[in-house]
Amino acid sequence: MSHQIIHPEGWLPAKGYANGVLTKDGVLHIGGQIGWTAEKVFEARDFIGQARQALANIRAVVEAAGGTVEDVTRLTWFVTDKRAYVASQAEMGAAYREVFGRHFPAMSMLVVAGLIEDEALVEIEATAHLSDAKC
Template identity: 30%
Template sequence: MQKQIIQTAGAPQAIGTYSQAVKVGATVYLSGQIGLDPVSMQLVEGIEAQIHRVFQNLQAVAEAAGGSLADVVKLNVFLTDLGHFALVNSIMAEYFSQPYPARAAVGVASLPRGALVEADGVLVLES
């Protein structure tokens, strides 16, 4: 199967050697998104704003791939403070509905650009 690179101005441009997403067949691999505003390329202020921005960025890339967050089957969330886990859950419920994707939440020492949260995922598009 041939891979297709997914690119959108609706999410931050890559800040490293990666693509926003790669589509292979009906599967789309979403790269990690932090709370960067796609226009200014600056990190938004505060954990709540960063969580929202992360999901908005993932949503923009999913849509560019021809899907939506409803197509996400696996989500990985990385937090510099696991004390924000409940906040992630409540904000995630604004972007996802049941049945929820499989998910991992991992505490990490640091993230790019001093971000407080990052998430990546895998979605499967209907054929």
């Protein structure tokens, strides 16, 4: 097989998508992660809380594939409220560092009209490069 589906242990099933796909050359494509838990529950209703959870979800997918956050090379953010992000950049930086430390991959941020899950305020997709891929 040329790729492996990555699904962190204990997470509810992904229906109609994969949380991660690891290719035989070590590229890990992480599908858009939103601010819900492994049980698909939104514990946070604010932008910072949801962004922190989405980043933690990315970390969980990378770790399930055998990597670390330092393997993440790209993050693409989709946010529903530019003002919420701009107004809380200091808090966002602190939340980011809680999850990713001082590792800053290439990033893009897009403002979107909405996300599929109505409660979601942010969705983040990622790419990581793992040197010891096991496909």
